Amino acid sequence: MASKTLKVDNVKKIAVLRANAVGDFVVTLPALHAIRATYPNAEIVLLGKPWHKAFLVKGRTPIDRVIEVPVKKGIRNEPGKQKDEAEVNAFFERMAEEEFDVAINMQGSGVSANPFIKRLNSKLTVGLASNEAEKPDRFVPYYYYQSETMRFIEVASLIGAVAKDLEPKLNILQADEQELTQQLPKIEKPFIVLQAVATDVRRMWPIENFAPLANQLKQQGFEVVFTGSEEDKQVVDEIIEDMQYPAINTCGTLSLGGLCCLLSKAVIVISSDTGPLHLARAVDTPTVGVYWAPNIINWGPVTRSIHYPVVSWNMQCPFCGTIPNDPYPFEPRTDCEHLVSFVRDITVQQVLQAAETLLAATSKANNTTVLQ
Secondary structure (H helix, E strand, O other): OOOOOOOOOOOOEEEEEOOOOHHHHHOOHHHHHHHHHHOOOOEEEEEEOHHHHHHOOOOOOOOOEEEEOOOEOOOEOOOOOOOOHHHHHHHHHHHHHHOOOEEEEOOOOOOOHHHHHHOOOOOEEEEEEOOOOOOOOEEEEOOOOOOHHHHHHHHHHOOOOOOOOOOOOOOOOHHHHHHHHHHOOOOOOOEEEEEOOOOOHHHOOOHHHHHHHHHHHHHOOOEEEEEOOHHHHHHHHHHHHHOOOOOEEOOOOOOHHHHHHHHHHOOEEEEEOOHHHHHHHHOOOOEEEEEEHHHHHHHOOOOOOOEEEEEEOOOOOOOOOOOOOOEEOOEEOOOOOOOOOOOOOOOHHHHHHHHHHHHHHOHHHOOOOOOO
């Protein structure tokens, strides 16, 4: 590793590899803003996935342009798709023509990513490296249990970038406002967003908790708005059917930009550890996040002024007793494959208490009823 973290001269183009999910990208934003401030005239190119290209239009984040990376194990994993060697080789031929000055690995331990960024033929490679990984020119040692936000701030410091903000920030665009206006009727009273579904059931607060939670929020005078994908719509419809009051189901109706706009207008967002929770942080909306203990180390908010994580310390699988956090969360060395929520012991009352605390403490709670 370089002994000093120095700014690099004459940088015109920077490549950043981060080809995975929404939350994975959001935690890089403080680092990306720091890089933008340090290299104001450089083009920052994200090497990502198709969703990045649709979402990261100019002006939303420090990213200027997105280039889709090919399907390749450890780089871009797509269910049901295999690597096409000809496509991969053609990609690197195109990347050589880009003439990147700096290529940065912000994706994983470096075992797959570092050989990948070295094939970009940039003048300097920077990033993360575990003991088993090939080393870039400048690197931060990779240890799994670290705040992802702080991890990438450290990586950015290797090229002289210093982060001023510890929480992610992205901009709401006029097109997002227009989409929200077109897709949803105006909500006349303060509303709270609930994200009921997560991609991994093991870090998802049980579905049966959302109807009683929503009922109590409605009783306090708030509108309740559920978010999610098209695939989540039926689950949310069933939650609303179990409620004593009506609620709004927006599943599948908004793009990520429209979702960000909706989240920005909420009084508070309550969610398991999944993409919309991280987006809410990035649009400066108070959040109550439900986390499993090991995950909060990596994915929890860095600050606490408007973010209240509720943490489950339940560590054992109830079926076989396995504690699935070695070597990493939900990747046990044994054969435990039981799909059960590891945050199931967090009660509705605990989440309501967290929301009450935030609503009493934040300016967004002005002119609203505080939960009782």
